[in-house]
Every structure is written in structure tokens, then in C-alpha cells.
Amino acid sequence: MLIVQKYGGTSVANTERIKAVASRVARYHAKGEKIVVVVSAMSGVTDNLIKLAKDIMPLPNEREMDVLLATGEQTTIALTAISLHALGVPAVSLTGAQAGIVTDGVHTKAKIKNITPKKIHELLAQGSVVIVAGFQGQTIEGQITTLGRGGSDLTAIALAAALKAGLCQIYTDVDGVYTADPRLVPGARKLEEISYDEMLELASLGAKVMQSRSVEFAKKFGVVFEVRSSLNEHPGTIVKEETQNMEDIVVRGVSLDKNQAKITLVAVPDKPGVAARVFKAIGDANINVDMIVQNISHGHPDPVAATDLSFTVDKPDLLKAQKVIDSLKPEIGFGRVIATDSIAKLSIVGVGMKSHTGVAGKLFETLAREGVNIDMISTSEIKVSVVIDLAKGEQALKAVHAAFLGS
Ligand code: ASP
Ligand code: MG
Numbered sequence: 001m002l003i004v005q006k007y008g009g010t011s012v013a014n015t016e017r018i019k020a021v022a023s024r025v026a027r028y029h030a031k032g033e034k035i036v037v038v039v040s041a042m043s044g045v046t047d048n049l050i051k052l053a054k055d056i057m058p059l060p061n062e063r064e065m066d067v068l069l070a071t072g073e074q075t076t077i078a079l080t081a082i083s084l085h086a087l088g089v090p091a092v093s094l095t096g097a098q099a100g101i102v103t104d105g106v107h108t109k110a111k112i113k114n115i116t117p118k119k120i121h122e123l124l125a126q127g128s129v130v131i132v133a134g135f136q137g138q139t140i141e142g143q144i145t146t147l148g149r150g151g152s153d154l155t156a157i158a159l160a161a162a163l164k165a166g167l168c169q170i171y172t173d174v175d176g177v178y179t180a181d182p183r184l185v186p187g188a189r190k191l192e193e194i195s196y197d198e199m200l201e202l203a204s205l206g207a208k209v210m211q212s213r214s215v216e217f218a219k220k221f222g223v224v225f226e227v228r229s230s231l232n233e234h235p236g237t238i239v240k241e242e243t244q245n246m247e248d249i250v251v252r253g254v255s256l257d258k259n260q261a262k263i264t265l266v267a268v269p270d271k272p273g274v275a276a277r278v279f280k281a282i283g284d285a286n287i288n289v290d291m292i293v294q295n296i297s298h299g300h301p302d303p304v305a306a307t308d309l310s311f312t313v314d315k316p317d318l319l320k321a322q323k324v325i326d327s328l329k330p331e332i333g334f335g336r337v338i339a340t341d342s343i344a345k346l347s348i349v350g351v352g353m354k355s356h357t358g359v360a361g362k363l364f365e366t367l368a369r370e371g372v373n374i375d376m377i378s379t380s381e382i383k384v385s386v387v388i389d390l391a392k393g394e395q396a397l398k399a400v401h402a403a404f405l406g407s
Helices: 017-030 045-056 061-088 118-125 152-162 196-204 212-221 244-248 274-284 314-331 351-355 358-369 390-403
Strands: 002-007 035-037 090-092 101-103 111-117 129-133 136-138 143-147 165-172 193-195 227-228 239-242 255-259 261-268 289-296 308-313 337-340 343-349 376-380 381-387
Touching: 002 017, 002 152, 017 035, 017 061, 035 118, 035 152, 045 061, 061 090, 061 129, 061 136, 061 143, 090 118, 101 337, 111 152, 129 152, 129 212, 129 244, 143 152, 152 212, 193 196, 193 308, 196 212, 196 239, 196 255, 196 343, 255 390, 261 274, 261 314, 261 343, 274 289, 274 314, 289 376, 308 314, 314 337, 314 351, 343 390, 358 381, 358 390
Parallel strands: 002 035, 002 165, 035 129, 090 129, 101 136, 165 227, 193 239
Antiparallel strands: 101 111, 136 143, 227 239, 255 343, 261 308, 261 337, 289 308, 343 381, 376 381
16 A cells, blocks of 8 residues: 655654654555655744744745745655664655656745656655655746645645555644644544544634645545644544534534734725725735725725725735735825734634524624624634634633533
């Protein structure tokens, strides 16, 4: 069988952990399995590299950021290969480019266009373990690219699809997907299984178990995968297509995303085409927008003529988004721009919401009891999200988990 195993930053945080990864891989290899290992940078390394660049200037060139960030994973693949050699196991490390991962040219958030795993197949056929650098690829022109934060997950899922792997295991520092982040909510429980859609909502909502794009990719290509711990032998959580009985549970999980920032444009002229102009420009700058709220303006003498427009972006994109908005000011003519990164987004998720009522009301009641003010609200078929004050985020998370899932 061909197995893809992905080890996240905490699983390769130091040489002891890398040696432990090598032992696990060696055990599978000894059973005669073909193993492709995908590794992240050692934990904290990517953050440190970003910090180094930002010490020099706030908005470093994105091509150079990719050249810089790709070094994190390159360190880990070599150390993992060396650890396997130390155990007498044949292993070869490959960068994303060497593994045949071709991406588009959007630096720091490239998308995988195709994978030509010729080299991987060759090495597997020779009996080697193949270790691939997560999070990176190259353009057709040979430029180094990275796939966005947490992108090693995407490398693993995409490789599992391309190689038609029999098993895809995502190793991390938690035992699986929980009803909430167990580091923040002591009463959180491990789920045996979860649907792609729920996982997708939880991932994109900031339950940091996995990068959301990789779950989308898994759903699209039907890659069933297991999220499990590299620190023990416990079975993890299986992520797969939704099944009948999954709807019995109203709320599968609660998440808190602290990586959001909010921009409000006060007194935006209320006429056709303005929102289009704003979000076209934001989109052209490759900034992901999450929630958007527009309402009658309070800051304008004639409330019919102007609106307030608020939206959220990923925290690292805040400066860039502010720049884009500032550049639109002469053309559109709005009032003040308020930007804040001291917000958090709390969400409840479950496919059971499709068939149960009163879920949003219970959420708002719980927040009210905690004295938490709601800033923005958005809903979908299987989730309710609210933007709240960052400082109250963890308290709110615990209370909401207790209300829906017990403590
Ligand atoms: N090292 C990258 C990051 O920290 C990719 C990954 O860990 O998946 O975002
Ligand atoms: Mg990671």
C-alpha cells in the first residue's frame, strides 16, 4: 500500500521529535509499505522568518518572501532523511519543485496546478522512503512559490490524490478533531468522524487543526484522511463525506478565529457600483474577504445617501487592505476608515442545523449572559458566526461550548 503521512511543525519541532517521526516511518517501511512523508517547517520557524523580513520592512516583496519561507521546510526534509538514514532506512528528500509540484505564480498563496510525481514513483520503486517539503512548489518558469500558511496539509492531500494513496494520515500535536480547541476548552471531546463540510467550516473558521484549502481539495477529490497525533498511538478522527446519522447532532464543534481583522468604511456613498469597486480592488490584491456587513450610516447627515461598510480579512492582510482602501478614497469619497485587529470570530458548526431551529437564539443568549457584545453576524446552512472583542474570545468560546456541547 502507498501511504502519505504528513507531520506538522510541532511533530518536527526538534531533533528528538524528528527522530521519533523517523522511527514511526521506519515501522511502516518495515511492513513493506511505500511511504511518502510530507513535513512542515519546525514549529515557530516560519513565524520567525516572517518576523525577520518584517523587521526590515512592513510589506516585503512577496517573491522574496517565498524564497525565504521555503527554507523552513527544506531544513526539515533533510533532517528527516538523515534521521531515517541513522536507522538504516533508505530515504531521499525532495523539495516541492523536485517532487513535481507545479503552481500558479501568486506568491505567498499559490495554488497547485498539477503534480507530476515521476521522481517520487522512481524513488518508491527503488524502496526508498520519499520525504517531500510541504507548503512549496514552483511555477512553470521555475520560481519558488508557497501555498499559504498551513500549506503543508495541502501538499499532503494533493500528493495523496495524485499518487492514489491507500491511506492519508495527517499527524499533528492533538489526537484528532475536537468539539473545540482542547487547549482553550478543557471539556472538549475528540470526534471519531466528521464530514468534509463541517471540517471545512471549522478549519476556515480558525479551528487550527487543518488548512481549509486542503480540506476543500480532499472533498473535491474524495481523499479520505485521518487526523491523528504523532505523540501517541491513538486512532484519530476520520474526515469523509457526510453520512445519514451525522445530522442527529446539532452542533458538531465550536471554533474561535483570532486571526481576523476588521475594516470599516464610514459614510460610503449609497449608489450602485460602490461595493463592486471596493471588493474588486481588494480581490485584485489577492486579499481574502470573509464577512461583509453593510448598513445605513449613522455618521452621515442624510442616512439614505450613505452606508457604513465593514468587512473582515486575515490579520496579515490588514495593512495591504488598508493601502488598497486608501487608494480608493479620492475616487469613491467615503469618510473615515476604521481598522482594528483586536477582534475574534466565534462560530458554531454542524450539519444538524439544517433540521433544527433556535440555534442562533441560543448562541446569542449565551453571549449576552457572558456580557459579550456582538459586532457582526453571519450565517450559513451549517454555521452561525459572530465577530466579538478579541479580549473576550476565550471566555465566550468556553461558555458557548458548555451551552451546546457540555463542559
Ligand atoms: N510552515 C508553514 C506554516 O507555518 C506551512 C505549514 O506548516 O503547513 O504556515
Ligand atoms: Mg502547520
